[in-house]
Amino acid sequence: MNYYSLEKLINLYDGYRKLFKIDNHNLLLLQLDGQRYLIESRCPHRGHALSTADMEGDQIVCPLHGYRFDLRSGALQHFTEEPCRSLRRYDIVDRDNELGVVLDN
Numbered sequence: 001m002n003y004y005s006l007e008k009l010i011n012l013y014d015g016y017r018k019l020f021k022i023d024n025h026n027l028l029l030l031q032l033d034g035q036r037y038l039i040e041s042r043c044p045h046r047g048h049a050l051s052t053a054d055m056e057g058d059q060i061v062c063p064l065h066g067y068r069f070d071l072r073s074g075a076l077q078h079f080t081e082e083p084c085r086s087l088r089r090y091d092i093v094d095r096d097n098e099l100g101v102v103l104d105n
């Protein structure tokens, strides 16, 4: 398990989105209504990028087929074809005025 620094707190704002690639992890850090989320950057359905996805409340909506995931739990909320697994979420570590994540190698 290793800690990786992602972003300074001072750089965050509502609407913030940024992609990070750390080893084999592709992450998307975002802030919405003061809440920060760290999720996998690709849709669990068929892998479309979520970096341009719409947000509706605390849900993220994949632009390709409209699947919706709850940002707090990762749970699939709506699907139009076959169901898929939940969206992977990562715990954000708040340390020394920056955000980071602990990942398996």
Ligand code: FES
Pocket (backbone or CB within 6 Å): 043, 044, 045, 046, 047, 048, 062, 063, 064, 065, 066, 067
């Ligand atoms: S790839 Fe995201 S909804 Fe299908």
